[in-house]
Amino acid sequence: MVGALICASVTAGLLTVPAKGVEQVTLTIWTFGEVIQPALQREYMKLHPEIKIVPIKNDVDPLHQKTILSCQTGGPADIIAFETPYSGYWRTGNRPKCFQDLREMKTSGTNAAAGVAAGLSAAEIKKNYLPWRWEQGVAFNDSVIGIPTDVGGLQVAYRTDLFKKAGLPTDRAAVSKLWPTWDKFIATGQKYVSKLTPAEKKAGKAFIDDAGSIYAAVMNQGTVKYYEPNNTDAGKLVYKTNPQIKTAWNTTVKAMNSGIGARLGQFTSDWNIGMNKGAMATILAPAWMLDYIKKQAPDTKGKWDIADLPVGGGNQGGTQLGVTGYSKNKQAAYDFLTWYLAPEQQLKVFKTYGLFPSTSVLYDDAALLEYKDEFFSNAPVGQIYTKGVLQLKPIFEGELQRTIDSKFGAGLGRVASKKMTSEKSFALVISDIDKLFKN
Amino acid sequence: MTQFKASQGRKKAPLTPWKTKTKKPLPGVGSLNGRWGYFAIAPFFLIFLVFGVAPVIYSIYIAFFKWAPMEDPEFNGLNNFIFLLQDSDFWLAIRNTFSIWALSTFPQLFIAISLAAILRNKRLKGKSFWRTILLVPNITSIIAITIVFQQLFGREYGLINLLLGLIPGVENIDFIEGVIPSHIQIATMITWRWVGYNILIFLASMLAIPDELYESASVDGATKWQQFRYVTLPSLKNTITFVLIVGTIGGLQVFAEPQQLNAEGGSSKQFLTLTLFLFNQAFLNNKYGYAAAVGIAITIIVLIISAVNFWITRKISGEGK
Numbered sequence: 116m117v118g119a120l121i122c123a124s125v126t127a128g129l130l131t132v133p134a135k136g137v138e139q140v141t142l143t144i145w146t147f148g149e150v151i152q153p154a155l156q157r158e159y160m161k162l163h164p165e166i167k168i169v170p171i172k173n174d175v176d177p178l179h180q181k182t183i184l185s186c187q188t189g190g191p192a193d194i195i196a197f198e199t200p201y202s203g204y205w206r207t208g209n210r211p212k213c214f215q216d217l218r219e220m221k222t223s224g225t226n227a228a229a230g231v232a233a234g235l236s237a238a239e240i241k242k243n244y245l246p247w248r249w250e251q252g253v254a255f256n257d258s259v260i261g262i263p264t265d266v267g268g269l270q271v272a273y274r275t276d277l278f279k280k281a282g283l284p285t286d287r288a289a290v291s292k293l294w295p296t297w298d299k300f301i302a303t304g305q306k307y308v309s310k311l312t313p314a315e316k317k318a319g320k321a322f323i324d325d326a327g328s329i330y331a332a333v334m335n336q337g338t339v340k341y342y343e344p345n346n347t348d349a350g351k352l353v354y355k356t357n358p359q360i361k362t363a364w365n366t367t368v369k370a371m372n373s374g375i376g377a378r379l380g381q382f383t384s385d386w387n388i389g390m391n392k393g394a395m396a397t398i399l400a401p402a403w404m405l406d407y408i409k410k411q412a413p414d415t416k417g418k419w420d421i422a423d424l425p426v427g428g429g430n431q432g433g434t435q436l437g438v439t440g441y442s443k444n445k446q447a448a449y450d451f452l453t454w455y456l457a458p459e460q461q462l463k464v465f466k467t468y469g470l471f472p473s474t475s476v477l478y479d480d481a482a483l484l485e486y487k488d489e490f491f492s493n494a495p496v497g498q499i500y501t502k503g504v505l506q507l508k509p510i511f512e513g514e515l516q517r518t519i520d521s522k523f524g525a526g527l528g529r530v531a532s533k534k535m536t537s538e539k540s541f542a543l544v545i546s547d548i549d550k551l552f553k554n
Numbered sequence: 555m556t557q558f559k560a561s562q563g564r565k566k567a568p569l570t571p572w573k574t575k576t577k578k579p580l581p582g583v584g585s586l587n588g589r590w591g592y593f594a595i596a597p598f599f600l601i602f603l604v605f606g607v608a609p610v611i612y613s614i615y616i617a618f619f620k621w622a623p624m625e626d627p628e629f630n631g632l633n634n635f636i637f638l639l640q641d642s643d644f645w646l647a648i649r650n651t652f653s654i655w656a657l658s659t660f661p662q663l664f665i666a667i668s669l670a671a672i673l674r675n676k677r678l679k680g681k682s683f684w685r686t687i688l689l690v691p692n693i694t695s696i697i698a699i700t701i702v703f704q705q706l707f708g709r710e711y712g713l714i715n716l717l718l719g720l721i722p723g724v725e726n727i728d729f730i731e732g733v734i735p736s737h738i739q740i741a742t743m744i745t746w747r748w749v750g751y752n753i754l755i756f757l758a759s760m761l762a763i764p765d766e767l768y769e770s771a772s773v774d775g776a777t778k779w780q781q782f783r784y785v786t787l788p789s790l791k792n793t794i795t796f797v798l799i800v801g802t803i804g805g806l807q808v809f810a811e812p813q814q815l816n817a818e819g820g821s822s823k824q825f826l827t828l829t830l831f832l833f834n835q836a837f838l839n840n841k842y843g844y845a846a847a848v849g850i851a852i853t854i855i856v857l858i859i860s861a862v863n864f865w866i867t868r869k870i871s872g873e874g875k
Contacts, residue, residue, distance in 0.1 A: 176817060180837040181724055183623045210624055319710045319726075377710075380730075388711040518838060521818060528821030531819035533820070554620060554630070554637050554844045 140447045144170040145146030146196040149180050149468055150264055150408065150434050155460055159451060162229060166447060179204075179517075186213035186440070193442040194452065199433040200520060202251045203512035205261070207348045211254035214437040218259050220449040231453050243458055245475040247509030255348040260283030261278070261435025262456050264475035265403060265464075266507075268500040269332055269429025272400040272408065275391055275419045275492060283309040283485050284487055289495060291406050291423040297333065297366045300425040303391040307396055319377055321437060324386060324395040326367060326376030327478070327527045331520070333363035335430045335510065341520075342513025350513050368530055368537045378531055387411045399424070401431040402471035409490050419493040421499050433473070471500045478505065515551060522547045574727060586590065617846035619652070627843065628770030634847035642850070646823050647831040648855070650737065654812075654827065657741035662749050663797065667790065669749075670756035671782060688750030699743055700814035707739045734826045740825055748804065752797050759793040759835045760786060795867050802859055809833065828852050 144151055151170040160168055173181060175198050176212070182195050191434065195214075197205055211222055217237035224233025237259040241249055246265060252261030271294075275285040281445055283303065284290055294300035304322035323329075342350035354360065370376060377394050379386040389395060390412040391433035400408065408419065435454065438448045454460065461472035462482055469488075477483045478501050486497035513519075526544035527537040535543070572670035617634055621627035638644055673684055691699070706713045707729035715726045729739040765787065772783045809829040812819055818834065819826025826834075832852065 176838070183837075183840075187624060208625070211626075343735055358738040379710065383708070384701075385710045385712070388708070392711070394710070524819060525821040528731070532728060533823065534731065551643070551839055554841055 122193055134337060138165065139165055140444050141167045141169060142169065142193045142444055142448055142451055143191050143193040144436075144492045144527065145178055145181065145192040146170050146194075147171065147173055147198075149197045149403065149470065150436070151455075152464055152468055154467065155455060155463065159454065163225065166451070168451070175201075176517075181504050182213070186210070189441040193440050193444045193448040194436055195439055196264070196434050196436050196519075199251055199267070199435070199512065201515035202261070202435060203342070203350075203514050203516045205361035205437075206251075206254040207514050210256050211256055211260050213440050214254075214258075214260035215440055215442065215449075216260070217262065217438065217446055217449065217452075220438070222453050223450050224448055225450050226249070226454045226505045229454055230459055231450075231457055235453065240453060240457075243474045243476050245473055245478075245504070247507070248433065248475075250509065251433070251512060252437070261437035262452055264434045264436055264456060265432075265461070265470040266473050266504050267271040267401040267403070267430040267432035268334075268471040268504045269335070269399055269401050269431045270424050270499055270503055271397050272405070272419055272420055272491065273397045274393060274415070274418050275420050276290070278307075281307045281396070287418070287420050287422045287492075287499075290415070290420070293422075294425040297329065297370075297425045301366075301370050301373050301375060304370070304397075305373050308375055315381050318392075319379075319389070320392075320393075320394050321377035322375040323370070323397045323399070324379045324389065325381055326370040326378075327524065327531055328381065328399045329370050330363050330367040330523060330527055331431055332424060332429050333366050333426075334385050335368060335507075336360060336428055337363075338428055338508045338510060338511055340513070341516060344511045350511055352513070352552075354519060355545060360523075364527070364537075364541060367527055371527070371531050376531070391415065399429070399431075401429075402465075402496070403432060405469035405488070405491065406495065415493055416490050419490065421494045423499070424503060427503065428508070429503055430507050452458070465497070469496070471504065510547075518551060519548055522551075613846040613849055616843050619843040621842040622685045622840045625844065629691055630843060634844050635851075637844065638847050638851060643823055643826060643831060644851070647826045647828045650812075650819070650823075651806060651808065651827045652735075653737050654740050654744070654808055654825070655719075655802065657737050658744040658748075659798065659801040659805060661741070662745045662752060662801065665745070665749050666752035666756050667787075667798070670753045670760055671786065672774055673753065675755050685754065688753050690750070691747050692751050694747070696743075696747070696810040697814060699747060700811055703739065703743050703746075704815065707742075731821065731824070734813065736815070736820060736825045740808065742817070743811045744804075744808065749802075752801075755797060756790065756793060759790055763789045793864075799863050799867075803856075803865065806856060806859075828855070 134409075146457075148492055156168050156170065160166060168197065178195075179201050180195065181190075182192075182197065184190075185192060185195075205213065220236060222231055222235040227233055240262075241259075245266060248263045248266055252259060252263055255261050271290075273290060278285050278290065283306070284293065293303045307322045308316070337357075339353060339357055339359060341352065341354040341357070341360075343353045343357070345351040377389060379389045379394060390398075390408065391414060393415075398404070398408070409416075437453055438445055438452065442448055456473070457473040458472065458477050458480075461470075461474050462477055462480070464470050465472050466486060471480075472483065483497040484501060485495065487493045488496045522544050525547075526540045529540045529543070531535050534540075611751075616627065618630060618632070619627040619867070620630040620633075669688075672678070673681065678684070707715075709715060709726055709728045709730065712729070718724050718727065727735050729735045767785050767789075768781055771785050778785065808827045811828050812825045812827050813833070815825065819830050828848075829852070832845050832848040833861055835841045835848055
């Protein structure tokens with residue numbers, strides 16, 4: 116509704132602008148978080164004065180609901196962002212038709228000067244991207260419905276000052292060696308917590324912000340989550356049998372019971388404040404979270420560093436941008452996407468906002484590998500995240516991945532708040548998921 | 555006075571002018587024999603038909619189907635309703651809704667009547683100012699309210715837990731995970747938003763109480779409290795009923811506050827309300843048919859409550875004895 120109003124006012128505003136000979140095009144982008152970077156948006160509008168880019172932000176889940184509705188009724192969006200956990204939904208059934216098949220599009224050459232040649236279809240730009248990451252935007256009928264913006268890439272952000280106080284090493288190589296496994300990670304956490312004063316403990320300080328975040332990290336280190344590929348679109352549901360789930364669950368519960376977590380839910384106000392107060396010494400941080408930490412806790416500059424994730428290879432999040440099937444400006448939208456998600460722009464986004472590039476051609480580029488971040492004690496973030504991303508294995512994304520994930524999240528929340536035993540809560544998770552497939 | 559005369563004069567006119575046999579019907583409105591009125595009210599009924607009645611009928615229809623967005627509906631008989639009665643989340647949602655309703659309505663009544671009694675005071679300075687700022691919370695965005703209240707109610711660094719922490723031996727309260735604490739948090743947001751509106755309603759009805767009643771009460775030696783107890787409160791009977799009914803309707807619609815705290819209504823669905831349950835079935839779980847069935851169930855609950863309300867109102871106003 117608000118979107119419609121904004122669009123209406125934008126169109127109205129454009130009508131009053133005298134025509135400059137070139138036809139004015141307004142690209143409406145439904146997005147969330149920092150997917151569309153204002154600086155790059157301005158840069159593109161400077162390159163193309165005839166194009167006006169209007170990003171409209173929502174949270175991830177409401178945006179998904181809006182996308183479903185707009186696919187049935189048509190809507191104002193030319194480009195829509197969808198997060199990887201939802202990609203399974205858009206790739207299956209008759210839903211790929213909601214997005215334009217980008218193999219049928221060709222770049223027009225309007226960005227030739229900016230490095231995007233004319234006449235490129237999605238099939239031809241594919242080679243720039245990390246192959247399994249690219250596949251997350253490819254539907255099961257092989258149409259390309261979205262181009263990946265970034266890779267989640269998960270590593271451990273830790274506070275060097277707090278580690279020093281607790282008598283732990285502070286050097287990132289030494290810290291990475293502390294936790295080759297999750298068990299060692301938990302043991303390190305216990306060691307850290309044992310050094311806290313009673314007052315600090317009472318104030319809610321602990322080792323990791325939210326022990327529940329370990330679950331997703333362990334899950335993404337496997338190859339199968341809730342769906343197993345079986346040569347069908349939908350895949351086979353394995354949420355009851357996949358041993359990886361039990362491993363991830365038990366590891367997380369163990370971490371919770373060991374008291375290393377401060378129980379600060381990510382993105383809550385307590386979490387933001389806790390970050391400033393040193394309530395946590397570690398955060399399992401996807402590349403895109405680094406910018407959030409900088410913004411929320413600017414005073415902690417230089418006190419952070421980044422170490423490897425236990426076991427190695429972590430992923431969380433990542434987004435695709437697709438052109439809607441009903442868009443009236445498909446050519447302009449595709450031209451914008453091919454420019455916006457080209458390696459040059461992704462490198463800029465990484466340096467300013469920390470979103471890790473999905474374009475694998477950059478992974479051996481010195482500009483990426485040598486990039487250091489002052490905020491994180493000059494850690495070579497480019498190199499660290501590249502290493503983690505290259506260890507990742509592709510995971511089959513199923514239709515209801517996000518919903519199932521949220522049921523497990525709630526289940527772990529019940530254990531963390533000691534409302535239920537681990538076994539009882541797990542059983543409830545399974546019966547909650549069973550319910551999803553009834554009626 | 556002229557108006558009075560006019561109405562006196564009208565008394566002589568027949569009640570059904572179209573039935574009297576006048577020789578010439580008047581031109582214009584009169585010639586349509588009163589059917590003009592239908593045109594005048596048509597726009598409302600057309601809009602009501604399209605946006606009110608049609609969706610209701612349609613949702614009853616789809617309640618008998620299994621239907622996910624972008625897929626063909628599949629006839630499902632009464633299964634949606636059978637499943638609903640067995641769905642523990644539904645019963646949880648009923649419990650939560652009524653708990654939040656009670657926690658918001660009754661304190662709100664108490665606060666609203668007390669503050670209205672203060673505002674009624676003739677010696678109060680800046681009356682319009684107070685009345686205006688009371689309505690400010692009502693026009694504030696719910697989302698903004700939720701963000702601010704979440705900070706106030708934060709488990710570790712919230713202001714409320716900070717104050718509670720000053721009392722020795724009191725542990726931090728988790729206003730999200732706890733069942734009653736989370737209801738208190740939501741009820742506080744609702745109260746904060748609606749109490750001003752209710753104060754104004756109570757104030758209006760208090761101002762309608764004739765001053766003579768207070769004067770004679772004070773002549774009889776009644777204290778301020780006795781005046782309030784025996785003059786003000788009994789005169790507010792109908793207003794209290796009104797506020798309770800409006801509060802009940804609002805209470806059954808509580809949605810945005812719990813949704814903002816946690817889209818699924820908490821880890822053990824401790825603050826899942828009925829409307830949030832309905833919304834989640836349709837838009838999180840993609841079950842349009844099941845959501846329609848939930849909608850019908852909510853309608854039935856509303857009907858039952860309305861009947862109870864109606865019965866209580868009749869009792870209070872002393873009709874139907």
